[in-house]
Amino acid sequence: MPVARPPARDARYDWAAERTLLAWVRTGLAMMGFGFVVARFGAFLRGPAALAIFAALLGAVLVLLLGGGLLPFRFDGGR
Numbered sequence: 001m002p003v004a005r006p007p008a009r010d011a012r013y014d015w016a017a018e019r020t021l022l023a024w025v026r027t028g029l030a031m032m033g034f035g036f037v038v039a040r041f042g043a044f045l046r047g048p049a050a051l052a053i054f055a056a057l058l059g060a061v062l063v064l065l066l067g068g069g070l071l072p073f074r075f076d077g078g079r
Contacts, residue, residue, distance in 0.1 A: 038058070
């Protein structure tokens with residue numbers, strides 16, 4: 001009786017996984033770069049008022065980014 005061979009893997013699945021990994025790496029590097037920029041910017045902000053304005057602006061940007069990132073899940077059902 002011949003042994004059945006498993007079906008060959010489609011290389012597109014491996015490439016998709018690699019693209020996903022590279023996207024995560026790219027995102028992590030961008031976030032680290034953004035952190036360095038924020039840290040350097042903090043050296044120029046020397047007052048409580050300037051720090052409060054900067055923190056409010058940064059918070060608003062993060063809320064907008066998070067909201068924009070969740071929009072596809074609202075309209076797509078997360079697919």
